Amino acid sequence: MIKAKHYIRSHDKLWWLKDKQRFLYMLREISSLFLGLYTIMLIIRLASFTAGESYYDSYLDFMATPSFMIYSIITLIFALIHTITWFFLAPQAMPLVIAGKKMPNGVITGGCFIVFLGLVGIITWFIKELTI
Amino acid sequence: MKRSGTKPILWLLFSMGGTVAAFTMPIIITVLGILHPLDLLPTQLLSYQMIEVISHYWIARIIIAGIIITVLWHAMHRLFLTMLDLCLCQDKFSHKILFYGIAIAGTMVTLFSILIV
Numbered sequence: 001m002i003k004a005k006h007y008i009r010s011h012d013k014l015w016w017l018k019d020k021q022r023f024l025y026m027l028r029e030i031s032s033l034f035l036g037l038y039t040i041m042l043i044i045r046l047a048s049f050t051a052g053e054s055y056y057d058s059y060l061d062f063m064a065t066p067s068f069m070i071y072s073i074i075t076l077i078f079a080l081i082h083t084i085t086w087f088f089l090a091p092q093a094m095p096l097v098i099a100g101k102k103m104p105n106g107v108i109t110g111g112c113f114i115v116f117l118g119l120v121g122i123i124t125w126f127i128k129e130l131t132i
Numbered sequence: 133m134k135r136s137g138t139k140p141i142l143w144l145l146f147s148m149g150g151t152v153a154a155f156t157m158p159i160i161i162t163v164l165g166i167l168h169p170l171d172l173l174p175t176q177l178l179s180y181q182m183i184e185v186i187s188h189y190w191i192a193r194i195i196i197a198g199i200i201i202t203v204l205w206h207a208m209h210r211l212f213l214t215m216l217d218l219c220l221c222q223d224k225f226s227h228k229i230l231f232y233g234i235a236i237a238g239t240m241v242t243l244f245s246i247l248i249v
Contacts, residue, residue, distance in 0.1 A: 013219050029214040035153055036207030036234075038161060042200050043238050043245075045164075050245040053180045060178075064169035072165030079157040086154040093147065116155055123159055131174045 028085045034078040087112040142209060149206025156199055197246045201239050208235040 012018075016026040048055040062068060090112055091105035167173050176182055186192045212231040215221035221230075 016218070026214075026217075029210065029217065032207045032210035032214060035157060035203060036211055038157070038165075039200055039204040039207060040234075040238060042160070042164075043204075043241050046196070046200070046245040047241055049180070049183055050248060056180050056183075060169075063165065069166070069169060072161055072169075076158060076161045076166065079153070079161055082150075083154040083158055086150055090151075112154070119155060120159060123163065127163075127173060127177065130177055 028081060031078040031082040031085075034075045035082060038075050038079075083116065087116070142205070145202060145205040146209045147206075149202035149204070150210075152199055153203045153206055157203065160199075193246050197242050200242050204238045204242075205235050208232060 016022045045056075045059055048059040063072075087109050091103075091108040094108070096103040096108055163173070164178070168178050208231045212221065212228065215227075215231075216223060221227040
């Protein structure tokens, strides 16, 4: 009797450490871990607000601990990696055609960055207005 | 390969979440996670009373829930695919439920909190 040979894919668990391209790919993809954890923190913030003022205040105290600050800074770095890589992928994911002409990639990526900086500007202005 | 009926919905949530995260998450993390705990913002800005005032506007509730839910689904979907890439998970129900279960639970808690405040 002939036994069917199954193809066993050799898959090295550390394939992403083999070269720079793969490492950068993994750096980009693993940003989802940090974004996911942070969204869960936001949900806890929301739930603690719903629970009442004392719960919300203890959440804020927890946020101000040094370990959580370090975690926030690491998450910010990964969030920026996500933002930058997402904007550079945007022309491929959402090609923009205006009047039958395909927009060059740089226009879409540049547009994304301008909108993002605009948002940063609005938030900064809003905080400044409240401070004075 | 069997086509799953949930694929288009997941893909829409994934791409929306990615875009929302790209535009908002760095700002949210900087304001809520770094500037506010360091007391670099006006004290009343994120106080309980201030958020109570904001919560009277339904548009604010919809924006907050929209950001949280889309980013959560994006992150969980992408994290599951990354876990497949890293050979830490397999494409089977018991592994999927870990990630999509968190997304479903998070969505429910968010909607519940937003609706009863």
